[in-house]
Amino acid sequence: MEHTKHIWRAAILLVTVLVVLVVGRHFVIPKSFGEMGYYRYDALFEYMGKEMRHGSPNACADCHDEIAAAKASGKHAPVKCEVCHDTLATHVKDGEKYADMRINRSYELCAYCHQKLVGRPALVAQVDLLEHLELSPGQPIPAEACVQCHDAGMIHHPE
Numbered sequence: 001m002e003h004t005k006h007i008w009r010a011a012i013l014l015v016t017v018l019v020v021l022v023v024g025r026h027f028v029i030p031k032s033f034g035e036m037g038y039y040r041y042d043a044l045f046e047y048m049g050k051e052m053r054h055g056s057p058n059a060c061a062d063c064h065d066e067i068a069a070a071k072a073s074g075k076h077a078p079v080k081c082e083v084c085h086d087t088l089a090t091h092v093k094d095g096e097k098y099a100d101m102r103i104n105r106s107y108e109l110c111a112y113c114h115q116k117l118v119g120r121p122a123l124v125a126q127v128d129l130l131e132h133l134e135l136s137p138g139q140p141i142p143a144e145a146c147v148q149c150h151d152a153g154m155i156h157h158p159e
């Protein structure tokens with residue numbers, strides 16, 4: 001009998017761990033988990049209650065119809081305004097402008113899609129930044145390099 005002690009100890013430990021798991025589960029699993037599937041159902045209502053940040057694809061056209069029309073007929077048609085600027089909610093509240101919209105003139109914005117990269121598919125026009133800006137290697141790229149030549153009219157309507 002003496003030699004079965006360690007087995008009993010292991011069994012008691014196992015049972016204790018199981019009891020802690022089964023009981024503890026009720027305390028740590030969120031209330032609505034599993035109600036409608038393998039997720040926390042309440043999370044849906046929390047997201048539905050959040051303020052909308054983005055507008056619909058045509059939200060900017062309501063007030064900027066000329067720029068929107070120019071963009072729609074140029075090569076930047078697939079790039080949504082909010083990609084280059086900011087979300088609608090930073091600019092419009094209750095259908096009216098209440099704060100300035102960000103204008104991002106950094107070369108990084110354009111480079112994000114147009115910098116020549118070895119692995120980048122040729123679907124989007126690519127430029128070697130230094131070559132295109134006629135800079136020699138090591139020369140810093142001016143912060144607003146691209147908008148010096150590509151002005152708003154061109155950026156909103158590249159042909």
Ligand code: HEC
Nearest residue numbers: 060064067068071079080081084103104105147151152155
């Ligand atoms: C590819 C990026 C890009 C997209 C897409 C884009 N913009 Fe711009 N926008 C810019 C940049 C960069 C400037 C600043 C240009 C400058 O200062 O020369 C600018 C300037 C502006 C200005 C300042 C006024 C002007 O015309 O100079 C307005 C207003 C504006 N954009 C609205 C819009 C709206 C509305 C859309 C969508 C229909 C849009 N933009 C789409 C990059 C973009």
Ligand code: HEC
Nearest residue numbers: 059060062063081082085087088092095096097099100101
């Ligand atoms: C409810 C009308 C309204 C909507 C919707 C709207 N704007 Fe504007 N926006 C204005 C007004 C008014 C101005 C100031 C006069 C102007 O430049 O036309 C302005 C100005 C701007 C400017 C110049 C900087 C500034 O804030 O003065 C940019 C850039 C701009 N809007 C981008 C956008 C983008 C991008 C969207 C969509 C995400 C958008 N706007 C949606 C009304 C609007």
Ligand code: HEC
Nearest residue numbers: 075076079083109110112113123124125146150155158159
């Ligand atoms: C989110 C990605 C994105 C950003 C940011 C962006 N572009 Fe584009 N651009 C495109 C796409 C997509 C096209 C259409 C495909 C093409 O023609 O290369 C395009 C086309 C162009 C073209 C026409 C190229 C051609 O085929 O003749 C020019 C010029 C251009 N963009 C300049 C700019 C400049 C300048 C900026 C910065 C203000 C900028 N783009 C920011 C995605 C982007």
Ligand code: HEC
Nearest residue numbers: 107110111114125126127129132133145146147148149150
């Ligand atoms: C010194 C003026 C100048 C500056 C600065 C400049 N560009 Fe250009 N870019 C041009 C000219 C000119 C073209 C040719 C336009 C054409 O062929 O229609 C061009 C064409 C492009 C094209 C289309 C290339 C193609 O293969 O069709 C892209 C993309 C572009 N530029 C992106 C940029 C970016 C990104 C920057 C900033 C890093 C920038 N440009 C800065 C003058 C400039």
